[in-house]
Amino acid sequence: MQKDKVVLITGGTGDIGTAVAKQLDPLYGHVIALDVVADNKGELWQAELNEQGFSSILFRHMDVANFSQCETIINSILHEFGRVDVLINNAGITRDAVFNKMTKQQWDEVLRVNLDGMFNVTRQVVESMRTQMWGRIVNVSSVNAQKGQFSQANYAAAKAGIYGFTKSLAQELMSKNITVNSISPGYVNTRLMKGIRPDILKTIIDLIPAKRLAEPEEIAWAIEFLISEKSSYMTGANLSYNGGLHMY
């Protein structure tokens, strides 16, 4: 029964994460946002959403870049709730720089969170999904992984790495009724975008056939589709969601 199922979303308190959590709340028993936020911001985030009527949403503090922390936190979730059915690897950061100036630290930070983090978290849930003989894993990549992006050699590398991981894992898990797909959003109206200069933002939007940014809710809807019970034949696939910015 879908209503018993447990969903994990990494980077769950971000703009896309929050939209996904709200979208899935009415459909699933527990929607657990995993994130790294200061002080008790995560608890406040949860309280606010619970107050608005999103009663399935929970917050747990977890740093995807830390393998043993992922082990501990996810094991405790498995202990508390007995299962994990859906994993959405959504945690991601940028550290943009032109390559000839990019520091090792800028490279490492992005790879650690965006690529290694996906390994660290997914590794903790495959065992129980295999035992259950049911699972949905969605990895959030990016249009910039498909087309490349100036000043994002690190981000594009990490996000493109997601495709290799997704396809390999999909082959390993299909016999256990677990699908593994990626979604590649184009430019989404989030905090990440708000940092961009208005004139640069305008040139970006001009390149997008849809002539606008996506809303986080649109990405959330696509993810709901990917993890649905009815989507069991779709695996190892990438869902491009970019307003026509890049077609392949």
Next chain:
Amino acid sequence: MDKMIAVVTGGTGGIGSAISQRLASEYQVVACYFKDGNHEEAKRWQAEQREAGYEIDIVYADISNFADCEKMASLVTERYGKVDVLVNNAGITNDTSLKKMTPQQWQQVIDANLTSVFNVTRNILPVMLEKNYGRIITISSINGRKGQFGQCNYSSSKAALFGFTKSLALEVANKGITVNTISPGYIETPMLAAVKEDVLKSIIANIPVGRLGKPKEVANLVAFLALAESGFITGANFDINGGQYM
């Protein structure tokens, strides 16, 4: 010396040797070697090459270590004054299904195959930018394109090279530097020695041309992309897999 300089990482390996030999006629090839610091093995390889008529220089670096690559790039620049071609060819596998994969198995492959490309390219690029000329060719894999059971680590590292290549290509396109990938299918090299006989047979059954590829064939493609005449090709991936994945 007016000869063009080509640095090849993993230059003494299965595909690496073929690339080193193929480029040796037109370029001064510098093969980058580590393998746990076994310099004797490297010197033996160099002597073999010399006997076969190829004068190939060797530099030593653990390419998963940024500082080592800094030193290596300084050495090459000091010795030759420039680098015209960089072939990021070094790579390893450490296969296992994800349900059993340790963080060490994950990290080792990511570092050897992906982080190394950052480390080497980041340190060699400045000299290419100075000369407004360069050819950066990175060896990915068919399994970076299609995924592979037991290779979540390898596949991730190889797929990441596509995002890297396209981004860097955009940045240096107007500086006379092209950046491309080659994605070989199953090639007759020591890396395949680890694969069981029956598995290899079933792999060949899935290759339309009906055989494994030869290291020389990959080397020829590298040589083509390295040409000055190939300056309009950038941000591209070249599959060379006997039709196994399209």
